[in-house]
Amino acid sequence: MRKYTASLSAVAVALAVAGCQQSDGPQGEKISIEKNPYPSTYQPMPRQSTLITNATVLTGDGQRIDAGDVYMVDGQIKQVGKDLDVQADVTINAQGKWVTPGIIDVHSHLGAYPSPAVESHQDGNEMTSPNTAAVWVEHSVWPQDPGFNRAREGGITTLQILPGSANLFGGRSVTLKNVPAHTMQGMKFPEAPYGLKMACGENPKRVYGSKGVLPSTRMGNMAGYRKAWIDATEYKRAWEKYEADYDAGKNVEAPERDITLDTLSAVLDGDILIHNHCYKAEEMAMMIDLGKEFGYHSGTFHHGIEAYKIADLLAENGNCAALWPDWWGFKMEAYDMVQENVAIVDAVKNSCAIVHSDSDTTIQRLNQEAAKVMYRANDNGFDIDEAHAIKWITSNAAKSLGVADKTGTLSAGKQADVVLWNQNPFSVYAKAEQVFIDGAKVYDRNDEKYQAQSDFMLGQR
Amino acid sequence: MMNLFKLTAISAAFVMSTQTYAESLAITNATVYTAAQQGVLKDATVVIESGNIVAVNPSEVSADTIIDAEDKILTPGFIGSLNGLGLVEVSAVADSRDGGDKKATMTFDPSLAFNPRSSLIPYARKGGITSNVIAPYGGDDIFAGLASLVSLSGEFDSVTRQGVALHVKLGAKHEGSRALSLQTLIDTLEKHSERDEDDDKSKGKEAEILDAVFAKEIPLVIDVSRASDMLELLKVKARFDVDMVFAGAQDAVLITEQLADSDTPVVISAMDNLPGSFDSMHAHLENAAKLEQAGVTVILTIAGDSAHNLYQLRFDAGNAVSYGMTAQGALAAITSNVASAFNLDVGQIAPGKPADLVLWSADPFEFSTRIEKVWINGTEVSTQSRHDKLRERYTTDSEMPRAYTK
Numbered sequence: 001m002r003k004y005t006a007s008l009s010a011v012a013v014a015l016a017v018a019g020c021q022q023s024d025g026p027q028g029e030k031i032s033i034e035k036n037p038y039p040s041t042y043q044p045m046p047r048q049s050t051l052i053t054n055a056t057v058l059t060g061d062g063q064r065i066d067a068g069d070v071y072m073v074d075g076q077i078k079q080v081g082k083d084l085d086v087q088a089d090v091t092i093n094a095q096g097k098w099v100t101p102g103i104i105d106v107h108s109h110l111g112a113y114p115s116p117a118v119e120s121h122q123d124g125n126e127m128t129s130p131n132t133a134a135v136w137v138e139h140s141v142w143p144q145d146p147g148f149n150r151a152r153e154g155g156i157t158t159l160q161i162l163p164g165s166a167n168l169f170g171g172r173s174v175t176l177k178n179v180p181a182h183t184m185q186g187m188k189f190p191e192a193p194y195g196l197k198m199a200c201g202e203n204p205k206r207v208y209g210s211k212g213v214l215p216s217t218r219m220g221n222m223a224g225y226r227k228a229w230i231d232a233t234e235y236k237r238a239w240e241k242y243e244a245d246y247d248a249g250k251n252v253e254a255p256e257r258d259i260t261l262d263t264l265s266a267v268l269d270g271d272i273l274i275h276n277h278c279y280k281a282e283e284m285a286m287m288i289d290l291g292k293e294f295g296y297h298s299g300t301f302h303h304g305i306e307a308y309k310i311a312d313l314l315a316e317n318g319n320c321a322a323l324w325p326d327w328w329g330f331k332m333e334a335y336d337m338v339q340e341n342v343a344i345v346d347a348v349k350n351s352c353a354i355v356h357s358d359s360d361t362t363i364q365r366l367n368q369e370a371a372k373v374m375y376r377a378n379d380n381g382f383d384i385d386e387a388h389a390i391k392w393i394t395s396n397a398a399k400s401l402g403v404a405d406k407t408g409t410l411s412a413g414k415q416a417d418v419v420l421w422n423q424n425p426f427s428v429y430a431k432a433e434q435v436f437i438d439g440a441k442v443y444d445r446n447d448e449k450y451q452a453q454s455d456f457m458l459g460q461r
Numbered sequence: 462m463m464n465l466f467k468l469t470a471i472s473a474a475f476v477m478s479t480q481t482y483a484e485s486l487a488i489t490n491a492t493v494y495t496a497a498q499q500g501v502l503k504d505a506t507v508v509i510e511s512g513n514i515v516a517v518n519p520s521e522v523s524a525d526t527i528i529d530a531e532d533k534i535l536t537p538g539f540i541g542s543l544n545g546l547g548l549v550e551v552s553a554v555a556d557s558r559d560g561g562d563k564k565a566t567m568t569f570d571p572s573l574a575f576n577p578r579s580s581l582i583p584y585a586r587k588g589g590i591t592s593n594v595i596a597p598y599g600g601d602d603i604f605a606g607l608a609s610l611v612s613l614s615g616e617f618d619s620v621t622r623q624g625v626a627l628h629v630k631l632g633a634k635h636e637g638s639r640a641l642s643l644q645t646l647i648d649t650l651e652k653h654s655e656r657d658e659d660d661d662k663s664k665g666k667e668a669e670i671l672d673a674v675f676a677k678e679i680p681l682v683i684d685v686s687r688a689s690d691m692l693e694l695l696k697v698k699a700r701f702d703v704d705m706v707f708a709g710a711q712d713a714v715l716i717t718e719q720l721a722d723s724d725t726p727v728v729i730s731a732m733d734n735l736p737g738s739f740d741s742m743h744a745h746l747e748n749a750a751k752l753e754q755a756g757v758t759v760i761l762t763i764a765g766d767s768a769h770n771l772y773q774l775r776f777d778a779g780n781a782v783s784y785g786m787t788a789q790g791a792l793a794a795i796t797s798n799v800a801s802a803f804n805l806d807v808g809q810i811a812p813g814k815p816a817d818l819v820l821w822s823a824d825p826f827e828f829s830t831r832i833e834k835v836w837i838n839g840t841e842v843s844t845q846s847r848h849d850k851l852r853e854r855y856t857t858d859s860e861m862p863r864a865y866t867k
Binding site: 115116117329330338340372381426427429460 | 550551552553554581732733734735736737738739742764766768769770772773776779780782783826827828829831848849851852855856863
């Protein structure tokens with residue numbers, strides 16, 4: 001057995017590996033890890049076949065169809081085109097209006113940091129250890145957060161809830177359908193992969209440095225990640241050995257469960273996607289190499305204020321970059337902002353640029369956030385149109401979350417997550433008029449029947 | 462004109478003119494949003510001399526320089542309010558913060574620490590901001606200190622007027638009761654109103670500030686969100702006959718009549734629409750419009766880190782319009798209403814006003830609209846910032862490392 005430096009997780013692995021010994025006698029029951037113990041109970045809301053006609057349609061995969069039609073049946077996009085010859089229960093004449101896929105925010109803390117922002121609601125950041133890969137943010141989500149309703153009014157149909165960024169490993173994310181529900185499972189996006197939140201830079205070193213424990217520096221951050229991945233590699237190996245031995249008919253004891261290492265080894269298996277809070281060019285580059293050192297993909301970089309400095313590197317390595325148009329200056333690693341960051345990342349071949357919010361207010365206006373990028377970039381020599389820019393908040397976001405086969409574009413077979421806008425969504429005056437999730441109308445600006453209210457706001461005056 | 466951004470040599474980006482033009486300038490053929498009684502003037506001319514507007518639509522135009530605005534929109538420069546622009550560089554870098562102090566009291570004047578060379582200032586100019594009411598965030602005391610008017614010229618004489626308001630923090634408290642804060646305010650005003658003016662002991666900086674408050678030279682600007690708190694403050698306002706401005710004011714929409722009747726302006730964020738606390742259960746995107754319709758003087762400001770995000774003010778105004786505010790009302794909310802609430806000379810296109818002007822490619826509230834030109838005190842200023850230099854560096858091909866691209 002390998003020698004480890006003393007750490008809690010290393011001790012756990014040592015015990016686990018010790019427990020995997022062979023003994024005499026017949027085989028016991030095979031132990032396996034339940035990967036989905038809190039399954040989705042999401043059911044689409046009542047729906048009818050719906051035909052939207054005569055709209056300016058942005059499909060989310062780069063196309064624009066003028067005077068286009070979108071046909072939804074049984075919760076799926078059935079057809080998109082011009083002058084569709086189909087029958088529908090509901091037909092919406094969208095003359096002068098625009099249609100896009102449902103908007104996806106890859107970075108939200110709704111439910112985990114809900115409104116009102118009182119002390120009892122601070123459930124997003126388990127700031128008690130540099131490695132809290134054991135925590136799952138879905139266990140913190142308060143479905144009654146009024147912010148979910150406000151986000152739906154802005155066209156948000158899918159959102160990833162992330163734990164905060166105090167820790168090197170913050171815990172598991174969860175992807176939700178933005179439907180009103182009174183349980184988290186009722187919102188949980190079926191079959192969406194889990195994410196693992198990691199954080200670079202100032203936050204972890206500040207939080208733990210002030211407690212006098214590792215990490216207190218950026219080099220401490222890197223050492224912390226590497227130690228954890230070494231433990232995860234050993235844990236994964238112990239389980240693989242157990243399964244191989246068991247399958248060979250040996251009477252072996254299963255390794256001891258460790259929910260921190262369950263999550264990390266699932267990343268190594270490729271089942272959980274990395275979502276990495278990481279601002280600075282040099283740190284993102286090192287995180288890419290860290291993934292290569294331990295054999296996992298470094299996933300999506302969130303808040304990458306300096307992503308524009310390494311646009312080539314991100315594209316070469318298949319990393320998405322989820323970025324703000326203009327947040328800056330709140331800390332040192334956010335000082336080198338450029339308003340064209342998203343556009344510069346996007347301009348490289350095989351790139352994956354995303355506009356994200358990390359905000360309970362701007363999540364309501366991701367269309368406007370994308371508009372800021374598009375117009376400022378075009379002012380400075382770029383040539384980006386609406387059909388392309390919408391990808392930053394639809395298909396590219398879906399790719400980052402591992403749900404691109406299900407949502408993010410208006411194409412036949414995808415879930416009918418659709419927004420009808422009263423005008424060009426890249427205008428400051430645009431509003432989402434109707435929002436559909438899986439073909440069901442979940443919001444209508446002109447019909448109070450489709451305007452959900454959270455339990456918390458009910459009866460307040 | 463269309464390619465102003467591209468044609469502006471990047472090397473000139475940081476060159477700020479230090480001279481004040483004695484020459485005259487006329488901007489002709491503009492659609493002028495005056496933010497004054499004249500409203501919108503089509504095909505209008507604005508004449509500037511020695512940094513001031515001297516004529517709007519004169520019968521005859523004569524000036525050293527004439528700029529044809531080609532029907533584009535000319536507005537007063539926008540005015541930010543109640544933020545730490547020039548008092549903070551990087552929020553999490555303690556050494557770069559000067560907007561508050563644990564020991565701050567009524568006399569705390571952060572304008573003494575104002576840095577006109579902050580990188581935030583050229584960036585804010587990109588949003589058409591030409592002046593700003595900086596405000597302290599204070600310390601333990603209910604009095605946070607004095608707000609001041611600054612220009613965004615970037616010059617060392619940028620503090621235009623010190624002490625334009627006395628800033629007070631009321632409402633929800635993490636410890637203790639808001640009742641005590643309100644009582645402290647009442648006691649302070651009561652004590653001042655009853656003092657013997659001939660008694661030397663009652664003189665001093667605090668007394669001078671309160672004299673200005675009682676003379677209505679400066680308002681009390683009060684951070685308050687809950688409607689019942691604002692109603693209590695309106696009693697205080699009536700009793701002591703002082704001017705008040707409510708900032709935050711998420712639940713002002715519940716008491717529009719009382720605010721209008723008492724002529725009390727509110728400083729709000731157009732984007733506040735979540736119940737962030739039990740003091741702000743009625744935050745809504747339609748609040749700006751509802752307050753405007755009720756006759757309340759509305760000032761729009763940016764929520765949160767408004768020092769770094771101030772350039773977005775025009776987009777917030779656009780959102781307010783999309784939720785029912787009139788376009789001219791939203792313009793007033795970031796120009797003339799700020800001026801009237803804080804007794805400032807800026808914020809309108811009218812003879813005698815400083816020539817703080819912005820020429821826009823189209824509707825100033827739209828994302829697609831560009832800034833064509835900005836003047837502060839009649840001098841054209843740059844709308845380039847270090848952000849543009851960074852973009853240029855990383856989008857310019859070079860065989861040498863990026864560090865050599867300047």
